[in-house]
Amino acid sequence: MKLYKGLVAATVEALQDIFVKNRQADRVVEQMLKSNKKWGARDRAFIAGNVYEIVRWWRLVKYAAHVEKAVESEDFWRLAGVWQLIKALHLEGNEASGSLPEWPEFEEIDREVVVGRYAEALAIRKIAQSIPDWIDQLGETELGESWPAELAALNRTAPLVLRINTLKTDIETVREQLGSEITETIPGVPEALVLKIRINVSGHESFKGGFFEVQDAGSQLIAPYLDVRPGMSVIDACAGAGGKSLHLAALLGNTGSILSMDIEHHKLQELERRAARNGVTNLTTMLIDSSKTIESLSETTDRLLLDVPCSGLGVLRRNPDSKWKLKPEFLDKIRKVQAQILEDYSKMVKKGGKMVYATCSILPSESEEQVRAFVKRHKADWKFVSEHRTSPARDGFDGFYMALLERK
CATH class of the missing domain: 3.30.70.1170 (Sun protein; domain 3)
Structure with missing residues (x-):
């Protein structure tokens, strides 16, 4: 394999930023690629590809490299080298394939040891599929027999x-x-x-x-699920940077009104820029700065989209670093937030109006179970209409859940 030291060094630096400085992978890669104008398309592809691959297969690479915890620069050089051997093994399909340059940073890498540990790792699902113990257990508990296929699909490049x-x-x-x-x-x-x-x-x-x-194709199914009609009033209450708000504007043909809300001002600013580029004229934004903001909109909208904060376990293909940063306590907290958003924000829907509750999680506890619990609490006021789930394994889409509810 032909490796260039400068490109491997850039990969190592990016990995340190992600795992030591705890920065987001996509931002790290974006900044790294902008740092050297002399890099060509192949150079940039090498850096981005290797960073995301090593992040995605982090546990597997660490096991094969016999690195318990990567802290020092030499740890990351070792991991980068071992990943090259693993790729060669995987692509060529035989133990004789692949060799590393005779660089000082790779001197301590014993190829035979790597081959042996890689073979061991493939027999242990949570290491072979590179997932933390607790997420593997959670996936098995909530998804049962479908978990191995979904896990494998979540490790494919989106x-x-x-x-x-x-x-x-x-x-x-x-x-x-x-x-x-x-x-x-x-x-x-x-x-x-x-x-x-x-x-x-x-x-x-x-x-x-x-x-x-x-x-993503799965995300594109959510706005149409809200069953909008020209002239309607729509609120996207967890809009973020507004991909689904923009889709709703197109579905409405720039008629009616869309109110895009979020708790982070910078995301709404980005949405406004995107809306201008998209030619959207029926959209306004509003910062949620207190519970009074929501209360003031009681029974004002025909349609409400709640694309709630979640674990993001349905979009690991795009954000592989999140599985290493996600903690069980965050999941416990976010489930409570989801239930509270459903409880409070649903009051904005007019009687006879509709609401979609959506997540980018593959877990029923964040999705189907939240909807069932809400409808049970409010059976006098809300009717469950339908639900849909996209499956990375079955559809090749990101893992989204959406449920349509109607206010009586």
């Missing part, structure tokens, strides 16, 4: 999926602009295009013109 902005264009036009040979449609997701090869879409004129947004 495809790059676009949502066509129908306020400005149509799917065939964007296919022509990007190249029909590198794009394909997704059955059942009418505005989605998946790219067969990864390109920098943010630099494309079509993106700058607001013709599309990057949004």
